Amino acid sequence: MAKVSEHVLLQFAPLIYVAWADGELTRDEITRIHDQLERVKSAGAETAAVAARWLNPDRPPSASDLQELLKLMRKAAKARSRKNGSRASLLKLGRELAGQKDAEELPSELAALAEVERALALDGTDALHAILGRDEPAGVEQRVTFSSIELNRFLDGERAATRRQLFEIMRNPAFQIDPRLSTPAYRERVLAAVHLLADQGIGATAFPPELGGNGAVARSITAFETLAFGDLSVLVKYGVHFGLFCGSIYQLGTTFHHEEFLPAVMRLELPGCFAMTESGHGSNVREIETTATYDPVSQEFVIHTPRPEARKDYIGNAAQHGRMATVFAQLRIGDEEHGVHAFLVPIRNEKLEALPGVMLEDCGEKTGLHGVDNGRIRFDHVRIPRTNLLNRFADVSEDGTYSSVIANPGRRFFTMLGTLVAGRISIGCASVSVSKTALTIALRYTAQRRQFGPSAAAEVPVLSYLTMQRSLLPHLALTIALDAALEQLVQRFAAGADLREVETDAAGLKAFASTHNLNTLQAAREACGGAGFMQVMRVGQLRADADIFTTFEGANPVLLQLVAKALLGGLREQFGEMRFIGFARYLGARASTAVAELNPLITRKSDPEHLRDPEFHTSALRYREHRLLTTAARRMKSRIDHGTDSFDALNEVQDHVVALAQAHVERSIIEAFDRKLAQCGDPTLLAVLRPLRALAGLHLLERDRAWFLEAGYFEPAKAKALREEVNRLCQELAPHAVSIVDSFGIPDFLA
């Protein structure tokens, strides 16, 4: 066999290398190249030798042969300053590397080979990169274009001081709890942490100074929201005692209860429960069955569980630590039924033994929140003093005369429940905190974790991949939007805004935020791969604990229907009622509203500037809400007019009214983001906040684009353009992801 000179070998080296290196060519394909190379007549013995030596399908070159070839080519490329440029034939490249002057022109005898090369698609940029390396780095690297501290200051706003205070407390090792502790040990650790919060006066924040608090409702919710960056069992145990138990005494009780019970309760000397839910009745609170019968002789209420399904169930603090409970029961005086009222019922003595007539049971192991002692309570004719009725809205005199400041029983019931709206707001806020933690963990991880990459180049951060960006960045944008919406709701609530509107928004935002949070946690876990399954990464544990947020303080599907009903009734109805007698009078007004004509220019417009325009998003979201409202009202009204009862009518269009509620919440979230943005004057922050706002809005439109297409609001081409714009926004934001999550300000000991 003829000896092959380096010069000749170099001419064919790129083709040979690519043919073998990546193992993509079949035996047949290599034979084709080989045959063509042998046929190159004028090439002479050397070329034939190259074919025999390097393109013999039965004797492929070894890995080290190929390495040598690669070194040879790179050396030649360096000597001739051949830069990795545009797509080129491998044969041309070879001739260029070999120093052929006419490198740009292939001699005709090589044409057939060039044809093969092209047919096998060996002549692409990949091949050049494989040989010469890639000039520009691939993948997304993180950049710093703004101050995370400034963005944190802007996002947290008035919450900053409370955040700092709580994080300082949470730094205490008492708050670092291993969730795989045995349940008894975990519960004790959690109780100790809540005691620490009580000792620091955190639990009293919301209550007026005369009761030993700070009268700072907003700060109190911020404290809760900040606790949600830590162990969620601590959060929930704290919430049960201070938010629900303490809150119910304050909201539903009067001076007597405040003076008699609150001091010990606020110091956690008298740990308590909020006993509303029964085994048989969760969402449908109005039908609970526990009875409170007044006995005028002894001037006592007799609290009783009439049947097993009427036991109080899933009650936090009931299994172990609670000593008193706010018990919701049907008030009976003689023959009269007065509906659901709240009573303070002692359940355990100081030694934590159950009191006579009180049967306490542990709910047993749960699938999350292992540090919270949920239990069941049954009452066997337990007697409590008349004064233990929490009598802010209704009272029973010594002789058994019932009186109420609210004549209508339905209205009274919902007024009572309405005072507890802070709980729902708080769960929404806590959900946002958990999402922030999940995103902080996942985006830091995916920005540094590298996997795969272009040929002959380093692996790239997995956040470089479009599907990864799409799985995390819209959640990031929505989390920030939600945070703004809840921040503003808390401000309105603290400022005493119309309670009906606050209740509607609280229900909608709680439902949205808790579902959004689970989606975010799942995306975060999967983004972190196997590492995400490790407890130290926290994501899986947070998911297990936060799972129940979609259920407690109101199951999400029920809450969304309440929102829809409030909208259908124009917010004139009392909130929280799922019955509909007389409701049709509101539907009429809604049903007769005209749906705006569509502007064909808008339905087609798809330039990037328009697609990112906040005004386009809010118009679209408003249109959807308005149209869903009008059409839902029409569909329900037409059924009711034809004699269907409202229960069946609602159920037949239930998917429609839930879509309406969802549309309402989403519109309000995006508008809240806009209000927040209007307060920002720092151009470096706006440079990242504007695309985040655009992504939040476009993501919501994209997610429900089927609806907009069905409604004719988007032409198909616009829907496609919208998807592409979401891709572009993701690519644009990816390099800033770590700076953005840094701005959530979560201390290192928590994420």
Place this chain on the structure above:
Amino acid sequence: MAKVSEHVLLQFAPLIYVAWADGELTRDEITRIHDQLERVKSAGAETAAVAARWLNPDRPPSASDLQELLKLMRKAAKARSRKNGSRASLLKLGRELAGQKDAEELPSELAALAEVERALALDGTDALHAILGRDEPAGVEQRVTFSSIELNRFLDGERAATRRQLFEIMRNPAFQIDPRLSTPAYRERVLAAVHLLADQGIGATAFPPELGGNGAVARSITAFETLAFGDLSVLVKYGVHFGLFCGSIYQLGTTFHHEEFLPAVMRLELPGCFAMTESGHGSNVREIETTATYDPVSQEFVIHTPRPEARKDYIGNAAQHGRMATVFAQLRIGDEEHGVHAFLVPIRNEKLEALPGVMLEDCGEKTGLHGVDNGRIRFDHVRIPRTNLLNRFADVSEDGTYSSVIANPGRRFFTMLGTLVAGRISIGCASVSVSKTALTIALRYTAQRRQFGPSAAAEVPVLSYLTMQRSLLPHLALTIALDAALEQLVQRFAAGADLREVETDAAGLKAFASTHNLNTLQAAREACGGAGFMQVMRVGQLRADADIFTTFEGANPVLLQLVAKALLGGLREQFGEMRFIGFARYLGARASTAVAELNPLITRKSDPEHLRDPEFHTSALRYREHRLLTTAARRMKSRIDHGTDSFDALNEVQDHVVALAQAHVERSIIEAFDRKLAQCGDPTLLAVLRPLRALAGLHLLERDRAWFLEAGYFEPAKAKALREEVNRLCQELAPHAVSIVDSFGIPDFLA
């Protein structure tokens, strides 16, 4: 005040009752009724007395007053056999109850009052129901129209015997493990259960009789699938040892390894690990960094961990029980690199102490699968005999000569990995089992759990609600479809079908099934409300454990991209490679395929018969797959032709290719369901299987209807009709839900 006769009272009783009973009317509205009633001139003193007594906004009737009124009306209705019929004015009803002959005609003096009644929408069916009760029961009650035993026989098919065998074994208390046990105790319990399976010969099922097995590959996967109804730590520990470790020795080794190691391995006397993943490389296996360097002097391989990130990580059995590991490492002989090969490396002695040079570490607590001991392994120049190379596909002679039956290194690598496809199939099957458990629990619960209901009627099962049906029943239909698809894949795999196709389907179905499973578990948990959070309900624990199914045996987004690449390459390419050199030659062929013209009749057709037609679903799903394939090929090809390298080109259209893979999997699932259905001859079963099949197909079309709208394949009206048809199918299937899940045949001790 005049005394009111029962006769007069009855006339106004319906109006009075509705005005007060449900608390929906405002004070102003009651005043309006009151004023009108007082104005009724001809009615005289008695009517005025009624108004004063019963419609005084300042003195509302008590609850017992209203009860009396209701009793009075119901008695009168009974006496006059007044049936609850269509919508009627309350005044007319009252006159009818009072026995007025001209009940259908209201005297003119009552016209104004009737006007008020209508304006306040008090005259609806709800009001009638509130007073007279509702004739037909509301809500969905379960019916039995077919034999669950027969449906079980049909669905399980050839799997029945293995199911029975495994369930019999799993009845043993050793398999009932409390997941809140401490981690060490849990791990021991799980090990004991796996020992029990080994003792029963279950682990050997797949291996040939000469090695002590049954040679029954399909039965082996069915055994695994059945174990997935139980504790998932047992499943995974069993899978790591028998599927991965034992399987790798069998598939990658030769007679020597089979004879030397398999007997002890199959008896679980030599527990093992499958050490592929490293901290630095999960999905990108080809770049793992552990080295195996051949030393011809001692005729040993030296296994070494060159840097911390090259440690083996998340390895099941490595933290505690594994004594040997199949270690994947880069084979080096002298200067030559031969790529990834598998080696048997002892890691612990009989006392379970780490062997010299082997550093073992516990990964620590995870967020699920607490009974599996995942660990890390580092090697410090650990020497193993030359014969410990698993040498089915490549060998190293005593003098260090490398030889392989597969010349091409890339092909060799993927052939090796391909032998492990059973693991992916098994995880798909296990996901379906978990979904079945979740649906069994959730549908039984929601069929009996009652909450809310129409006015004056019993509460209805929560499965009566459309949103509840929609959250569970499409998952039920898809689970059955997936089960058929995996059953058929297992049969093809066991029958030795083309491995490339099996690998593609396994990757797609594993990704789809594991994601579907998490969605199903979440829907099931939320459907069960607070009860779903209790460990005894299993759903939450299954979710925590099954979470990682989306990641292990291949992260789902990576798997879907591999499916897409296989499709773009027309399945001609070796499976599993994410690099693309030379790939463009396939894209050309794909890109030039014409996309079929749309038939305007089909895009508009929306009658129920058409919408349920299986042929419509498969046509639509095939069209989507074909079009996504063609357009993805075009978009990638155009980028590559313009000099983008394939890495960037793929990443720019990554959402598109993932959608393509998803479309392929969905089409194949629905076709598998059709093939299964074709085997059913029992009309009572077909009566429920056909709507299930329709729901599975329509649900997939509905879920991605945005795509079909964008593509012009659906007109907006059709997309809306499709949603309505999904609603109807849900309503139709809901009464059979419990019978259907009964047919999964899960024993009572498991669900």
